[in-house]
């Protein structure tokens with residue numbers, strides 16, 4: 001049984017597992033309460049960040065790497081185009097851009113805005129991170145003018161990666177998406193696997209409800 005430790009970007013992993021129909025369990029990790037005494041989690045990831053997974057003897061961190069591992073280990077799956085597929089390069093690009101370009105920069109915007117001790121010192125960094133996010137979002141916008149999903153006509157793991165980043169940006173980063181981007185998020189989050197993942201991920205569900213004012 002695959003165990004997913006923590007939500008946050010772990011939502012990507014849970015969503016992927018739901019798309020692939022693989023059995024798993026979610027083990028909550030409360031970063032706000034502190035993980036110093038969470039011996040079981042620290043044994044999986046001594047660095048203390050989420051998500052992490054355990055799958056038999058395998059322990060891993062990094063949400064995109066975990067998704068790639070799961071698709072390679074338990075695939076093939078239409079969520080990951082084959083390397084010879086013409087869609088592969090753009091798939092690979094957006095799979096990684098979702099974290100390296102979008103979520104990673106937005107995470108620092110959100111953290112700086114919400115918990116920076118020195119507002120002036122942190123603002124410059126947050127602005128830099130916002131600029132990185134905005135420029136990468138431009139690539140998403142351009143791609144969505146070409147096709148309904150980032151790798152073409154078919155939903156892939158790249159859409160899981162980028163959708164998570166766009167939800168982070170809108171729920172916590174004050175980003176307002178344009179009409180095409182909103183329609184895209186409605187398309188990806190309308191999937192049954194997304195809805196099942198939301199049922200599993202209580203903290204993500206509560207966060208989404210709070211952000212939408214429910």
Ligand SMILES: N[C@@H](CCC(=O)N[C@@H](CS)C(=O)NCC(=O)O)C(=O)O
Pocket residue numbers: 007008009010031048049050051061062063064099104107
């Ligand atoms: N690139 C990593 C980012 C992991 C990350 O920054 N996770 C956040 C929560 S979603 C976290 O654990 N932050 C606390 C920390 O880094 O100590 C991934 O995609 O998994």
